Amino acid sequence: MSSKIYSVISVVLAGLATGLALGVPLGLLLSWGWKQPLPWVYFFLSLEEAVGWVIGYVRFRRGKWLNQLTHQSAEVEMGA
Incomplete structure (x- = not known):
């Protein structure tokens, strides 16, 4: 795979990881741990x-x- 494809994949995975690694624990901590109201x-x-x-x-x-x-790279265009 091209490094450009890896760049796109890494951005998508970073977005998912941020939501799961930051959003879910933060929501649980705020609601259950610190008993904050729903608007907060x-x-x-x-x-x-x-x-x-x-x-x-x-x-x-x-x-x-x-x-x-x-x-496409030159190798792909030449049929290598």
Whole structure:
């Protein structure tokens, strides 16, 4: 596989891992551990999405998202 495909896969997996590693434990801790009311739990879980937006914006400004996924290498074009 191309390194560009690995980049896309890593972004998707990072998004899933952030939701499972940060969102679920944070929600459980806020609701059951610290007994916060539902609006506060929702607010902090929404902050997870805001962090994702900031990371996405930084990647957008740096041009990290500009990967041509359909480009084939010279080895593939030559039939090797």
